[in-house]
Amino acid sequence: xxxxxxxxxxxxGLRLLWAEDTLLRREITGVTVTDLEDPARFVRSGEVVxxxxxxxASEGGQEKAERFVSxxxxxxxxxxxxxxxxxxxxPDELIEACTRHGIPVAAVPAHVMFRAVTDTVYLQGWxxxxxxxxxxxxxxxxxxxxxxxxxxxxAILATAFAHLRRTAVAHVLTPAGRTVAATAxxxxxxxPEAASLxxxxxDGATIPVDADAASPYGRWYLYLPDSEVAPPRLLHEVxxxxxxCRQSIAHGRAAARRAADELGVLLIGAGAGAGAGAGAGAGAGxGGEAEGAAVAAALxxxxxxxxxxxxxxxxxxxxxxxxxxxxxLAEVLALAGTGPAALGRLPDGTAFAVISESDVPRDAVxxxxxxxxxxxxxxxxxxxxxxxxxxxxxxxxQLAGALAQARYAxxxxxxxxxxxxxxxxxxxxxxxxxxxxxxxxxxxxxxxxTVLGPLLDTGNASATLMLETLRTFLACDGSWAxxxxxxxxxxxxxxxxxxxxEHFTGRNLASLADRLDLWTAxxxxxxxxxxxxxxxxxxxxxxxxxxxxxR
Numbered sequence: 001x002x003x004x005x006x007x008x009x010x011x012x013g014l015r016l017l018w019a020e021d022t023l024l025r026r027e028i029t030g031v032t033v034t035d036l037e038d039p040a041r042f043v044r045s046g047e048v049v050x051x052x053x054x055x056x057a058s059e060g061g062q063e064k065a066e067r068f069v070s071x072x073x074x075x076x077x078x079x080x081x082x083x084x085x086x087x088x089x090x091p092d093e094l095i096e097a098c099t100r101h102g103i104p105v106a107a108v109p110a111h112v113m114f115r116a117v118t119d120t121v122y123l124q125g126w127x128x129x130x131x132x133x134x135x136x137x138x139x140x141x142x143x144x145x146x147x148x149x150x151x152x153x154x155a156i157l158a159t160a161f162a163h164l165r166r167t168a169v170a171h172v173l174t175p176a177g178r179t180v181a182a183t184a185x186x187x188x189x190x191x192p193e194a195a196s197l198x199x200x201x202x203d204g205a206t207i208p209v210d211a212d213a214a215s216p217y218g219r220w221y222l223y224l225p226d227s228e229v230a231p232p233r234l235l236h237e238v239x240x241x242x243x244x245c246r247q248s249i250a251h252g253r254a255a256a257r258r259a260a261d262e263l264g265v266l267l268i269g270a271g272a273g274a275g276a277g278a279g280a281g282a283g284a285g286x287g288g289e290a291e292g293a294a295v296a297a298a299l300x301x302x303x304x305x306x307x308x309x310x311x312x313x314x315x316x317x318x319x320x321x322x323x324x325x326x327x328x329l330a331e332v333l334a335l336a337g338t339g340p341a342a343l344g345r346l347p348d349g350t351a352f353a354v355i356s357e358s359d360v361p362r363d364a365v366x367x368x369x370x371x372x373x374x375x376x377x378x379x380x381x382x383x384x385x386x387x388x389x390x391x392x393x394x395x396x397x398q399l400a401g402a403l404a405q406a407r408y409a410x411x412x413x414x415x416x417x418x419x420x421x422x423x424x425x426x427x428x429x430x431x432x433x434x435x436x437x438x439x440x441x442x443x444x445x446x447x448x449x450t451v452l453g454p455l456l457d458t459g460n461a462s463a464t465l466m467l468e469t470l471r472t473f474l475a476c477d478g479s480w481a482x483x484x485x486x487x488x489x490x491x492x493x494x495x496x497x498x499x500x501x502e503h504f505t506g507r508n509l510a511s512l513a514d515r516l517d518l519w520t521a522x523x524x525x526x527x528x529x530x531x532x533x534x535x536x537x538x539x540x541x542x543x544x545x546x547x548x549x550x551r
Contacts, residue, residue, distance in 0.1 A: 001028045001121060001165060003079050003104055006048065009120055011138060011163050012112055014081065017095050019104035026078050031118045037067055043075035048121060050114045052083040053094070062093045069097035077103060081117060085110040113137050120163060134237045139163050143241050147248065153181035153220075156245050160238040164230060171223045172209065172242060173198060175379040176372070178335045180220055191335060191367055191375055197223055205232075207239040209246060216380045217324075217331040220246055256302065257326075260344025263298040264352055270295060270400035295396045302342035304356050309392040311338075312402040313369070314410040315351040316386050325351035328376050328385050336372040350407065354399065357392065370423055377421035386413040387423040412438035432516075433523050444524035451521035454504045466504070469497040474519050478509065 004024040007014050029046030032039070035054040043049055049072055056064050072080060080103050082090045090107045098105040108117065119136030135143070142159050153172050161168035161183060169187075172180040177195030179188070189197075198206060198221050205227035209220035222239045224230070230238075296306055304310075315329040326343065329351045333341050343353040367375070369389065377385040390405025405426040413424040415437040429435045436444060449456060455470065457463040469487065473494070476482040484491040498509055507514035 002026060003028060003048070005165055006079075006117075006121060007106055009163065011136075011142075012117060012120060013109045014112075014117075015107040015109070017090060017105045017107055018099050019079070019106075020102070023079075023102065023104045028078050028121055031121045032077075033114055033118070037064060038071050039068070040071035040075045043072060043077050045076035046078050047075075048079045048081060048117075049077050050081045050083070050108070050117060052114075053086050053091070056087070056091060056094065058091075061091055062097075065091065065093040065097040069094065069101050069103055072103050073101040079104040079106065081106050081108050083108045083110070083114070134231070134233045135160070136163060140237075147241065147244055150248060150252070151245070152249075153242060153245050156242055157181045157183055157238075160241065161230065166229050168229045169225055173221050173223050174217070174331060174335075175219055175221070176217065176331055176335055176375040178331065191372075194223075195375060195378070205235055207235050209239045209242045217328045217376050256342070257344050259298070259301040260342040260352075260354075262344075263295070263302055263342055263354065264344050264346045264403075266295050266298050267354075267400045267403045268347060292397055295399060299342070299354070299396060302354070304340055304342055304354065305358055306396070307358065308395045308398070309357045310395075310399060310402065311355045311357055311389060311392050312399065312406040313353050313355065313387060313389045314346075314403075314406040315353075316410060316414070317383050319349075324383065325385075329353055329387070331376045331379075332369065332372045332387075335375060336367055336369050338369075346407075350410065352403065352406070354403075373421070373423040381421075383421075384417070384419055385421040386410055386417070388413055388426065389423070390426040408438040411440065415441065432520060436520070436523050439524075448521045448524040451507075451517055452505065452525070455501070456525070462500075463504075466497055466501050469494065470501050470518060471522055473498060473509070474515060474522070478515070 002024065003019070003026050006012070006028060007016055007024070027046060028048050030044060031048050031050060032043050033050040034042055035052055036042070037055045039049065039051075051068075055068065069080070080094075080098060082094060082105060084090060084107050090105070095105055108114070116136045116138035119139075134140075139160065139162075143156060146155055146159060157170055157172060161170060167185070168183055169185065170183045171186055171189065171194070172182070173189075173194045174180060175195065175198055177189070177191030177193065177198075179194060182188075197204070204223060204225040207222040209222055220242060222235060222242060224235070299306060313329065313332075315325045315332075317324040317328060326345060330343055333343065333353060333355065339356045339358065341353045341355045343351070346352055373385070373387060377383075388406045388409025388411070390402045390409060393399045393402035409424040409426040409429070412426075412429060412434070413422040416422060416424065426438075429438065452467070454460070455463050455467045469483070472486050473483045476486060480491050480494055483489075484494045487494065501507075502509055505518065507518055509515060509518070
């Protein structure tokens with residue numbers, strides 16, 4: 001570090017009083033703070049001397065200044081930094097003495113602590129030795145003031161590294177790859193790129209900001225591609241300050257979460273009322289208007305616009321840890337760059353979010369919800385993260401229905417992939433098989449037992465054969481010939497078995513409605529055998545009896 005580098009540090013505010021250009025380019029080897037009249041024995045070659053000028057007095061001031069500065073010249077000091085707090089200025093006699101002896105001199109403002117100057121010199125210029133020092137006192141003070149003003153992580157990051165001589169490239173990242181903050185000029189990172197750098201990178205420095213955070217999805221990491229740009233202790237202190245910033249943000253969101261919880265209660269109630277109503281007229285009248293007004297007020301409390309469109313998304317991470325699903329969902333929304341959102345918890349513990357999509361340009365979305373879901377779920381593969389979304393709600397009146405769709409899609413995701421993470425959109429449940437995945441397993445099992453009855457008797461070999469015949473017959477669209485071929489049976493045998501099936505189930509396989517009932521019962525019981533088509537039966541378009549030998 002050279003004298004001119006120290007004087008050029010705007011954070012210190014040093015004011016140059018005299019120097020020659022060649023003297024400013026001298027390298028600094030250290031710092032000595034002294035107020036002795038003769039400091040020669042304590043000053044080493046190339047050091048900057050800091051003095052509060054307590055030793056100087058107006059009486060005999062010229063002689064005192066001469067003795068002090070000549071001692072600095074004899075010790076080969078690099079520069080004198082004189083504090084102005086004691087006398088309100090740097091005496092002219094001292095400046096003249098420095099000029100005579102060729103010692104650069106600068107004034108240290110009264111508000112700048114000598115510790116700030118010392119820390120700056122050692123942190124920037126002493127290489128490995130600087131690794132034993134943390135943030136300069138004046139930088140730490142600025143950061144504390146920023147925290148008190150609720151400044152964001154970008155401001156914290158910029159201030160924390162501004163005093164370094166080398167330009168620091170730094171990012172604050174989440175495990176899913178979201179960039180929370182970055183220094184000016186830092187290259188933009190895609191979410192997959194950023195996620196690949198964590199939790200550690202061989203060519204950089206990765207410091208956990210809040211390793212004890214409740215949610216593994218929203219943790220922050222301070223990442224620098226060049227680990228040599230700052231001492232490790234400094235990086236850990238910056239990470240600690242960023243952790244306080246994150247806590248402040250989390251505390252500020254607590255009130256918003258409570259407002260979202262209230263919105264969820266209203267939507268659940270509105271959905272139950274609509275379900276008890278009669279068709280399209282449900283929710284109409286005075287009660288419906290009151291509910292609509294309450295929902296609109298709740299949206300306003302959550303900071304959401306009074307007009308749609310909106311999208312609802314639900315999430316569940318099991319009962320492993322309270323708040324886990326909310327943390328995951330919050331990270332998904334942040335990563336996907338959705339519009340304003342209200343995020344809370346439904347009375348049954350399900351996490352949910354209502355998202356405003358009115359002012360979100362589609363080309364500005366960094367990743368889709370599905371892509372964000374996969375990145376967030378990868379943060380903790382041991383936790384199956386399930387989610388559901390529904391069709392957009394045009395306005396507040398449709399939000400209860402959109403929430404019902406999202407909850408159904410969530411149930412479908414749980415049923416489809418109980419041990420893996422999955423986000424399901426209710427609009428993709430376009431077949432009977434996929435639609436049934438949202439029905440509770442207990443309900444599906446009860447329906448299957450009721451409809452199929454004796455055919456589910458696993459101890460009866462005849463029942464097992466009839467169940468297999470039914471599954472194949474429906475999968476073959478009721479074709480006798482194809483069913484016989486698939487089962488390697490004579491067509492008369494198929495005819496006999498179908499008659500027995502109709503007897504035991506009380507269903508007529510010539511009826512499309514009965515065929516659908518039986519097909520649904522089979523789907524509720526489990527996946528059809530590989531030889532089937534997985535498509536519902538087409539029905540008997542010629543209205544023939546299932547016992548007809550025409551097919």
